[in-house]
Amino acid sequence: MGRIVVVGAGIVGLSVCRAALLAGHEVTLLEQDAIANPNSASYDQHRMIRYQYGDAEGYTRMVGDAFDAWDRLWDDLGVRHFSNTGTMGISQSREDYTSRSLATFRKLGVQHEVLDREAVERTCPQLSLPENNWGLLAPVGGALFASRIVDDLARWVSARDIEKRTHNRAVRVDSERGEVILEDGSVVSGDLVVIACGAWLPELLPNYEGMPTFRQAVCYVEPPEEYLDAWRNSPCLTDLGPGDNYAVVPTHGTGLKFGSGSHRRPGHPSDGFQSLASEGDEVISLFSPFLQQAARYKPLHMRVGYYVKDASQRFRIDTLGRTIVITNCDGQMFKFGPLIGARVIRSFDGEQSATDLNRWAAGY
Ligand SMILES: Cc1cc2nc3c(=O)[nH]c(=O)nc-3n(C[C@H](O)[C@H](O)[C@H](O)COP(=O)(O)OP(=O)(O)OC[C@H]3O[C@@H](n4cnc5c(N)ncnc54)[C@H](O)[C@@H]3O)c2cc1C
CATH class of the missing domain: 3.30.9.10 (D-Amino Acid Oxidase, subunit A, domain 2)
Structure with missing residues (x-):
């Protein structure tokens, strides 16, 4: 069993928490606002899931896997927040x-x-x-009913043995040591830190400062x-x-x-x-x-x-020491949230290398 710290309680962070809990890990979830943050990209009446991805074969295939991941989430939640229009x-x-x-x-x-x-x-x-x-x-x-999903997933995660810190912003990350420093000065450490903080990423991690x-x-x-x-x-x-x-x-x-x-x-x-x-x-x-x-x-x-969103239009899941950063989510990642959560934890559990995880996320 590992100790996993997740920064950000949007669809991606919450999905990582769920996957980690299902795999038997200890989880701490850090959120600068409330859970859920109504201003997060994940919080809206709906988000679309569609197979049409131009010539991006990797992402077209990934949509099929995403549907399987949603089915497993509906089983856990006991409700299907999706309309197959x-x-x-x-x-x-x-x-x-x-x-x-x-x-x-x-x-x-x-x-x-x-x-x-x-x-x-x-x-x-x-x-x-x-x-x-x-x-x-x-x-x-x-249509995936995004805010209903986020609310129910937050409830599912909160009903488990998980430590949550809300209204407390992560201000610095020591990626090699797996440490997160919060604005109140406290330090949270884990075997793995997962950064899923959406558009707020560039100010948290200096290596991502230039991301558009x-x-x-x-x-x-x-x-x-x-x-x-x-x-x-x-x-x-x-x-x-x-x-x-x-x-x-x-x-x-x-x-x-x-x-x-x-x-x-x-x-x-x-x-x-x-x-x-x-x-x-x-x-x-x-x-x-x-x-x-x-x-x-x-x-x-x-x-x-x-x-x-950078010009590559490819998701990034980067491993830096004890830290995994999920970014370049674009107007695209909601549909892949539960699938990405599961893959990140599979990689932490040694079932997929960091390099393969990065290539998979980039749609290769
Ligand atoms: C208008 C719009 C339409 C979209 N349409 C679609 C669509 O149709 N289909 C689709 O698949 N995708 C769509 N997307 C994209 C999708 O919504 C996002 O890619 C996805 O929701 C990103 O999820 P996330 O969890 O990474 O980020 P977010 O949902 O933004 O969550 C990040 C969380 O991290 C927290 N946080 C940030 N910094 C810190 C910090 N330093 N410390 C603690 N907490 C922090 C934030 O408060 C927030 O709660 C759309 C996006 C937008 C904005």
Whole structure:
């Protein structure tokens, strides 16, 4: 049995805690805010899980493993916080992300259906697509109810024999010795320290100081009433128009959410979590060319989050002495949280080398 210290109680940190507890280790969880921190990237009504990953075969495969890991979590929690709406990527040109996803699906045997434009609009009558668009529907995929998951996972972890320190920020890590120094001056040490502190990482570990962090604001929207059922029965959408637009559909009491890569800006949590009144309209305008009755969509509220994202678009799980750092989570890691937690602990238990863990996380 080892002693494992986890910094950060988002989906990744909590998943590491659960995996460590299941493997019989002693766990200390350190969080600068409450558990859960409502401003963490993990805390929102939903996060999408989808197989469409362009030509990234490693991540496409990993999605299948992620579903197995979620199933094990549902067993532990006794509830399934997932709605299998299916996910549909929209292609606008040859060689675009959706076209590359199709090639990957064919190569790896991922279940899918190709829909021409008319068929996409029959499935999603709220859309109005340009002539040459077509859809790649994956019947498995949809909405993970993120904040419900984080809350229940926090409860599951807290019900076990675990030490928790909240509202106490980690200010320094001695990665070689496996020591974390907290802002109240106390020192917590372990056989392994796992750093899962999302966009706050660069100020905690000097080696990560230059990692770029981004602000992503997504918009909950009210569609015209006559299209509400269409959205409710629609798959989640990815790559609607240029700029990485996606929609998570309203399901099981959650709202309709629009997000866009075009609405991502460099930023850091210290910039705050408020949004400008104009932002909702800005996000909706990116979707408008592809919506029926677009002028009647209304922004309800924005949700602001931050993450680390460098140009490689590959997750990083780095081992430094007695410390494992999980970073470069991008707008992508929620779906892989439980899987990553399990892999990190398997590596600590000697079942996978640090090098292999790093390569696996990078999608090779
Ligand atoms: C708007 C938005 C949309 C997204 N959409 C998707 C999606 O559809 N699908 C998907 O899979 N992913 C999505 N993501 C990405 C995903 O949400 C993140 O990759 C994931 O939640 C990161 O989890 P985490 O636990 O690493 O970080 P976080 O959830 O940010 O948690 C980090 C925790 O560490 C704590 N912490 C930080 N520093 C310290 C410190 N020094 N001491 C103590 N505690 C500390 C923080 O308070 C926080 O609670 C999205 C992200 C955003 C922001």
